[in-house]
Amino acid sequence: xxxxxxxxxxxxxxxxxxxxxxxxxxxxxxxxxxxxxxxxxxxxxxxxxxxxxxxxxxxxxxxxxxxxxxxxxxxxxxxxxxxxxxxxxxxxxxxxxxxxxxxxxxxxxxxxxxxxxxxxxxxxxxxxxxxxxxxxxxxxxxxxxxxxxxxxxxxxxxxxxxxxxxxxxxxxxxxxxxxxxxxxxxxxxxxxxxxxxxxxxxxxxxxxxxxxxxxxxxxxxxxxxxxxxxxxxxxxxxxxxxxxxxxxxxxxxxxxxxxxxxxxxxxxxxxxxxxxxxxxxxxxxxxxxxxxxxxxxxxxxxxxxxxxxxxxxxxxxxxxxxxxxxxxxxxxxxxxxxxxxxxxxxxxxxxxxxxxxxxxxxxxxxxxxxxxxxx
Ligand SMILES: *Cc1c(COP(=O)(O)O)cnc(C)c1O
Numbered sequence: 001x002x003x004x005x006x007x008x009x010x011x012x013x014x015x016x017x018x019x020x021x022x023x024x025x026x027x028x029x030x031x032x033x034x035x036x037x038x039x040x041x042x043x044x045x046x047x048x049x050x051x052x053x054x055x056x057x058x059x060x061x062x063x064x065x066x067x068x069x070x071x072x073x074x075x076x077x078x079x080x081x082x083x084x085x086x087x088x089x090x091x092x093x094x095x096x097x098x099x100x101x102x103x104x105x106x107x108x109x110x111x112x113x114x115x116x117x118x119x120x121x122x123x124x125x126x127x128x129x130x131x132x133x134x135x136x137x138x139x140x141x142x143x144x145x146x147x148x149x150x151x152x153x154x155x156x157x158x159x160x161x162x163x164x165x166x167x168x169x170x171x172x173x174x175x176x177x178x179x180x181x182x183x184x185x186x187x188x189x190x191x192x193x194x195x196x197x198x199x200x201x202x203x204x205x206x207x208x209x210x211x212x213x214x215x216x217x218x219x220x221x222x223x224x225x226x227x228x229x230x231x232x233x234x235x236x237x238x239x240x241x242x243x244x245x246x247x248x249x250x251x252x253x254x255x256x257x258x259x260x261x262x263x264x265x266x267x268x269x270x271x272x273x274x275x276x277x278x279x280x281x282x283x284x285x286x287x288x289x290x291x292x293x294x295x296x297x298x299x300x301x302x303x304x305x306x307x308x309x310x311x312x313x314x315x316x317x318x319x320x321x322x323x324x325x326x327x328x329x330x331x332x333x334x335x336x337x338x339x340x341x342x343x344x345x346x347x348x349x350x351x352x353x354x355x356x357x358x359x360x361x362x363x364x365x366x367x368x369x370x371x372x373x374x375x
Contacts, residue, residue, distance in 0.1 A: 002310030003357050006187040006291070007350035009255070010241070011248045017240035029214075031236025033243050038197070040246040041182075045157075045174035047199040049206035052234035052242070053213055056158045056183025059196035060088035062232050063154050063179045064123070066198075066208040069094050073122035077329070078108045078129070079321045079337035084183075085125040085156050086320050086329065094122065098321050100334045105282040107134035109336070110142035116331050117143065123152045128160035128173045130279055131189075131256075131290040136176050137167040158183035161190045162253030162288035173288075174199050179209075184242060189252055189290055189351075192242040195234055253288050255351035260289035262355065263347065266362040267294070274369050279344070295343035296369070303345050305368035311361050316344040 021033055034052055042050035053059045069075060071093040077086045079098040089096040097116050102109045106129050113124070124143065126134035136153070143151045155177030157163075163173045174180045179202075184195035198209050208227075211218065216229030234242070245252065270276040279293040296302055299315065306313035319337040320326045347361055 001307075001312040003312060003348045003361065004350075005312040005314060005346060005348050007353070008186055008191060009252060009351040011244050013244035013247060014241045017244050018237055021236050021240040026236045029231070029233030029235055031239065033236045033239035034234060037234075037239040037242040037246065040243060041197055042199060044246055044249050045172050045180070045199055047175050047180070048201040049203065050197050050199045051206065051209050051213060052239055053196045053198060053232040054234055055194050056156075056181060056185060056188075056196040057084045057088055058230075058232045059181035059183070059198045060085055060125070060154070060156060061091055062209055062212050062230070063181055063198050064088060064092045064094065065212050066205055067123055067152055067154070067179070069122045072120065074118060074120040075122060076108070076113055076116060076124040077320070078125075078127050079319050079334040080106060080317070080340055081127045081129060081156075081320065082158075082317055083320065083323075084158070085127060086326055089125070095120075096320075096326065096329045097121070097331060098326065098329045098334065099331075100336050101129070101340070102135075103336055104280060105132055105135060105285065106130065106279065106336075106340060107132060108139065110135060110138040113139070114142045117151070121151055123154055125154045125156055126177065127156045127158075128163055130293050131160050131163050131288045132279070132281060133160060133163050133165035133173050133176070133285050135167070135282070135284070136165055136171075137169070152179070153177040155180035157181065158185075158188060158196075159290045160288055161188065161290075162249065164286040164288075165284065166286070167284040178202070179205060184245070187291075189256055189288065190242075190245045190249060192234070192238045192245065195238050195242060197234075252351050256289045256349060257287070259349050259351075259353050259358065260287070260292050262358050263292050263362070266358065267365065270365065270369055276365075276369055289349065291346040292349045293344055293346055295340065295345065297343055299343055299345050302365065302368045306347075306361065306364055309360075309364050311364060312348055313361075314346050316341055316346065
């Protein structure tokens with residue numbers, strides 16, 4: 001492909017930090033870059049605690065375990081998301097229950113969610129989908145009503161570094177749920193190659209997360225394992241990259257948003273005059289574009305036209321309700337998630353993407369959409 005879907009933007013500090021960690025032989029899951037990275041991340045997303053882990057999926061698994069979620073529990077998961085939240089629920093032995101998303105924000109539909117709360121509901125994983133926060137105020141209200149017990153919200157912020165939620169409160173994503181998780185996979189806005197983190201304001205929960213992520217063992221009493229843990233640590237080498245990425249956080253978020261603005265400008269005629277539409281942004285949110293997402297009722301020929309020109313455009317994930325593996329997680333129908341999963345697709349997006357690439361992609365889009373399409 002001439003134009004990849006995604007690309008990594010590293011600052012010189014990343015190279016220096018990695019070299020420094022290597023030169024000092026600090027390459028495992030303990031080291032000063034891990035500490036530095038965790039502190040910087042906590043400050044960046046306005047949290048008391050951040051725990052670095054090996055990836056965003058493990059972050060979800062550890063968060064679920066730390067909240068005591070396991071067999072017999074149900075966890076609400078949006079029907080439209082990358083699979084990780086649903087898989088994490090299954091991997092701790094609990095049952096994901098799929099809930100549809102809204103047309104307004106493509107995130108959890110709080111009214112529909114309410115119909116699927118049961119006495120077994122132990123948590124909700126709200127995904128800040130494609131750079132857009134979920135509707136947390138509504139979520140809290142919807143969840144309090146039926147049983148008057150507070151069900152914890154796990155915020156999966158893997159795709160939304162830097163997005164802002166402002167309905168009654170103004171909060172950056174990663175600071176909103178009882179616990180929030182991040183991914184720093186190579187295609188994410190802030191990246192360490194592979195990597196993840198868990199953030200929270202609760203000291204007890206943070207300690208439990210550390211315990212689980214580090215073999216169920218504390219520094220105070222090595223080899224006296226209090227709980228069954230795992231090794232979910234991030235390496236100091238990875239955190240060396242992460243420290244540099246967090247230092248460039250605002251720039252990296254802004255640079256992707258600039259790419260989105262440019263796509264918006266160039267595609268306005270198609271949005272106004274054809275069936276092509278953009279991923280919506282709700283009035284109560286500021287998007288931090290991750291992958292620029294558009295949709296069209298007849299998407300396949302458009303994607304094929306882009307790919308034929310060497311542009312790595314891709315269809316969004318299938319709705320989880322359409323995967324055989326999650327059949328038992330379905331409750332009723334999922335019209336919105338299904339529609340989006342049939343129509344949406346991604347255009348190449350990364351920080352510092354050249355204007356000429358955006359121009360070329362938009363030209364191909366105009367051609368593909370305005371010409372009569374033969375499949
Ligand atoms: C990428 C992603 C993850 C998982 O992150 P990894 O670091 O790849 O394990 C989790 N949730 C969502 C919504 C994601 O997009």
